[in-house]
Amino acid sequence: MEIELSGIQKAYQRKKVLKNVSLTAKQGSCVGILGGNGCGKSTLLSILAGVQKADGGSFFCDGEDLFKNTALRNSVLGYVPQENPLIEELNAWDNLRLWYDKKTLKQELDRGVLALLGIGAFLKVPVHRMSGGMKKRLSIGCAVAANPGILLLDEPSAALDIVCKEKIYRYFEAFKNGGGILLLATHDMQELALCDQCYILRDGSLTCYEYDGDIHRLAGILS
């Protein structure tokens, strides 16, 4: 599996947020997208997820245009937005039922991805009583319901403690090793360490960035 974004454009009224965004990612890779606040990272991911429409450009997966083939997009792509997409009054089980049928849900909780994320431990807890880490894991659990090959993650470990981060990163590694493609919008240094390729989004365009762990150099580039 390979994805290819080319010439993606998006403007809000007169402000061009994305001018000409292009990148490619291969099977079993993790791509990090860096950038300052409001540079358009979330917009890019929401466009790829089909939440927003691009003004121009294309998004191909193995030669299929995912902007046009929405059924294919829904089956190959999972999206975890910045805000947790959960229903507060319901518990984890009820939230998962929105995405899984009963049989698959039980299987996944026993030995699948949901077991890997440790969701079984708080299945009956209402979302409004969950910690940030529980909510994030549940969000990821919801996003991977269709067993997607591509996972779009918008700041997945923001404000999480180390234990939660570790659980999530372990899942990302497993996802990558299973042949999936991860596309991360992030500010987090630990998340960058997971990435095989990094891009900086600035002035609506992506530029390739070789991450070497030097935060001062990165800050200099971003500023």
Next chain:
Amino acid sequence: MSGFYTYLSVQIRRARKLLPALMAATVIMFGCVGVFAVLYLNSDARTEDSRRYRIALVGNTTDTYLGFGISALSQLDDSRFALEFPVMTEPQARRALIKGDIAAYAVVPDDLVDAIVAGSNDAPITLVGATGQKGITGILVEELTKVASTLVLYSQNAIYAMQDVMWERGMQDKVSVATDDLNLRLIDMVLNRTQICDLEILGLSSGLSTGEHLFSGLLIFYLLLAGIFSCPLFAKRNGGTMRLMASKGVGAFRQTAGEYLAYLSLNLCCLLGVFLILGAVFVSGAVRFAGWEGGDVSALFGLYLQLIPVTAAFSAMQFLLYELTTGVVSSVLLQFLCGIFMAYLSGCFYPSGMFPDVLRKIGGTLPSGRALACVGAQLQGETSLWAEAGLFGYLAVFFGISVFVRNCRIRRG
């Protein structure tokens, strides 16, 4: 469509969690309002006396002629069902007027009878009313007093004119008999004046009785404000779910439809609870409507069915208001203000006939006006297709705007 059904079932699950609290709030609110309404209706119909206007008489009422007139009015005339004339001193009458025990008091001057006997009306009766009574009641009381004093004056004039003519023609021996005869004829005319015209009271606006109007107004008012109690259902929605669902093919239309149907079913369940209470009240006989005799419970069921389009339109409106607002306070405030405004303009509190023409037309065009027309028609055993069509039109418009707003929220990100 499977995505839609799953989304709908999850939304219904959310609504179901809210149902007990919502039902309790509804029963408490409707119960309180209902108790007041029943007390009001029963007290209104309780005794004949409570509906009579009391006009106190102050001054010299000891004169034989005047006493005879008052006695005739109080005991023989048809007006005894509408008027009562207690005799009081002026301070007593003033206190009673301030307390609202009497509608007005009439000050009878000492030389009234002398003036009448002299064939003039130089000493008129003074009517004293309270401030703010210049409504229909005040006008009626004033007119009634004028009628009474004019009748007495002209009757006496006629008697004295007849006596003068008879004296001039030398018929002194027959004056007494003729006077009695004319007096009796005049009294007969006064006491039979209901033969002049027949008064038929159709009721308040749309031909509803006070009780029916109050009942339908309360129902519509409750349905307008029902949205406030559902606040928790809308306050905890988050944009992330909306966007993720949209990316998975459950777009703005399907999301709105799923949430709206869940909300509508919640409102219909609560309304059913209200109707169960009403059913119990009707069976107990605490409230009865003239048109429903012998079939109160089945008529109530018919009314529930009639209220389904009303609830659907109001739910769509409340849903839209929640879509347009974000904070809990602003949402609740908007629901409350819209509910009160629409209920007032459409005549839920006062019959819309009391408003100026423009306001009446606007009130009738609003969803609440259409709803009142629907309920009013049902209470009279009719159906108002025009009002129902209007409600479905509103439902479509509110739903369409909600879909548009939801679409904007999803895209705005």
